[in-house]
Amino acid sequence: MIMWLTAAGSSVLARDSDVWNQGELVLMNGTELKGDIDYNWKAGVVQYREGNKIRAYSAYQVRAFRYFDDHQNVLRKFVTFDYADKSGSRQRPLFLEEVVMGSLPVYREVRSVHEPIKLKNLSMFNSDKELVKDLANFTYLVLLNGELINLNLFYRAMWPALKEKYEAELNRYAMRIQSDIAPTLLQLMLINQYNYLTQHQTEEQESNRPVGRE
Incomplete structure (x- = not known):
């Protein structure tokens, strides 16, 4: 079984390569945090900066978060869903970005994000400014009748x-x-x-x- 980052807001040192934006984060226990947020797309880890340190959270710990992406000039909103693995035998929480709002909402995740997270080497999962520009980098999921359906x-x-x-x-x-x-x-x-x-x-x-x- 792959162990994901589940510690209660594990602390790691901030890096110059991180891309910080103003945002809000809501933990599973209802705690709301407002401040600098960095989202590592490829790892599915959201980081919250406190002084010269950051706290890293996985989808097991966060209900939702959002931040204004200065590079793309857009407000990004993420929600945690329980998403089944390929076999459909078990589910795990996963961050999905809301890309279409309305009666038929659409969410997306980065392709091939199911990799183990190593606390001491988060730099390998840096935020990628170019990543979000290409639709092919994502899997799109439509929430239809309470079920996430692949856009394919x-x-x-x-x-x-x-x-x-x-x-x-x-x-x-x-x-x-x-x-x-x-x-x-x-x-x-x-x-x-x-x-x-x-x-x-x-x-x-x-x-x-x-x-x-x-």
Whole structure:
């Protein structure tokens, strides 16, 4: 059994190679920490800086965290999920980044992150500024009916339900954007458009609802 970093916020020395950003971190016990955060994508370890030291946390210890990525100019949000291994026989907590919000949210994880974490050699898992630029570096997972479904199954497991509700709108949208777009990006954009249409429809229904007499 691979031993993951499970000590209660193990302390290690900060390194010049770390990329620190302002953020917030919520531990499993409800404790909220605000300050400098560095996320090691390839190791799945989030670090919180206290003075000249950092405390490293694994997904076993953290409920959620977020930080503003100055390099990419975007707010990154991460949530801990219990994710089954390839055999499906057991689950373990895993950090997933939220990339599409709405009624059909999408999360992602870095490919090949299932490596043992060595406290004395965290430098081998430095944050990679270029890593997040390439969609191919990630596995995308859609939260559908409470279950995480690989985006690779989009046309078999998700598209029929999306099309049933907004077939005309989504087909027009796909025709307008699909030229020279990678399949993964196209699927993410279709899900995002579906979420937009769903939210817009909900807002219209709310605005048209009769106001009851007092």
